[in-house]
Amino acid sequence: MASAATHLGLREATLEGLQRTPKELPTVWLYDERGSQLYEEITRLPEYYPPRREREILRARSPEVAARTQARTLVELGAGNASRTRLLLDALAPTLERFVPLDVSEQFLRSTAEAVAAEYPRLAVDPFVGDFERDLHSLPAGSPRLIALLGSTIGNFYPAQRRRFLSAVAGALEDDDAFLVGLDLVKDVERLAAAYNDGRGVTEAFVRNALTAVNAELHATFDQRRFVYTAHWDPEHEWMDIGFRARHAHGVSVRALDLELAFAENEQLRVEVSSKFRRERFELEARDAGLGVDGWWTDEAGDFALALMTRNERRSTCP
Numbered sequence: 001m002a003s004a005a006t007h008l009g010l011r012e013a014t015l016e017g018l019q020r021t022p023k024e025l026p027t028v029w030l031y032d033e034r035g036s037q038l039y040e041e042i043t044r045l046p047e048y049y050p051p052r053r054e055r056e057i058l059r060a061r062s063p064e065v066a067a068r069t070q071a072r073t074l075v076e077l078g079a080g081n082a083s084r085t086r087l088l089l090d091a092l093a094p095t096l097e098r099f100v101p102l103d104v105s106e107q108f109l110r111s112t113a114e115a116v117a118a119e120y121p122r123l124a125v126d127p128f129v130g131d132f133e134r135d136l137h138s139l140p141a142g143s144p145r146l147i148a149l150l151g152s153t154i155g156n157f158y159p160a161q162r163r164r165f166l167s168a169v170a171g172a173l174e175d176d177d178a179f180l181v182g183l184d185l186v187k188d189v190e191r192l193a194a195a196y197n198d199g200r201g202v203t204e205a206f207v208r209n210a211l212t213a214v215n216a217e218l219h220a221t222f223d224q225r226r227f228v229y230t231a232h233w234d235p236e237h238e239w240m241d242i243g244f245r246a247r248h249a250h251g252v253s254v255r256a257l258d259l260e261l262a263f264a265e266n267e268q269l270r271v272e273v274s275s276k277f278r279r280e281r282f283e284l285e286a287r288d289a290g291l292g293v294d295g296w297w298t299d300e301a302g303d304f305a306l307a308l309m310t311r312n313e314r315r316s317t318c319p
């Protein structure tokens, strides 16, 4: 999930990110045990519409997804607590044999796997601890497989990363496999801003937890009081830019990385981007990566979309 964490370890990615302009922390720092719990809380906030919209689409369309894919294996990337996955599991019941939730948070993943196994006793549940940017090629076999990435998690990628990711998915898909992705769509700036600046400050606590995690794990000295939480819409890139700005000029050390950082007054520290999508552009991107979009469904309000993809004919027939 985190930016450069693909090819480098998290330490190296952190070192690299903090030396960029703007400075940034890899997004995976958000998802330790506490972060995963806070994210759960975010999904229940009235301002944070994506989970409800996506559930609405899944409720209406899962039977169609099941009919089209006939999946024997469901792989869920970034599974979290798999709350919306149950709609897919129910619809896929006639053909499904195996569920593979993949997540970076091990403890969280284990409790998810146990809960699903208890609810679906006929299903083989094989949790996979990993980073889906890195581990796509080692996913278990069992075609037809449905690989799902819900919650607009794909929005955390930068465009170049997203292209690489989609190409990697295309490369990992067998002929009968399908890829289902949830996409938050471009909309009214006020609603977008509200979704990341909730009244109770849960999102702020979630993003601040990344600083706490880096302090604990890399012996860093980020001082929460010296950073103001910020989440704003970037109209050029069409993403929410989420992180902090320094209240005043000050230094931070990251001892485990042997790094001394100087923050200027108002300097930005980015923790994540949350890209919002448009249908045409996404379909072109997918096609370039070797994926054909065979299904595109939105909720009634047009806030969120689910896209179902298979490997491109063009690609698969190329020598």
Ligand code: AVJ
Residues within 6 Å of the ligand: 042, 151, 152, 153, 154, 155, 156, 195, 196, 203, 206, 272, 273, 274
């Ligand atoms: C999990 C990446 C989909 O971008 O909306 C929610 C993460 N960050 N509130 C998103 C998040 C702040 C979320 N994703």
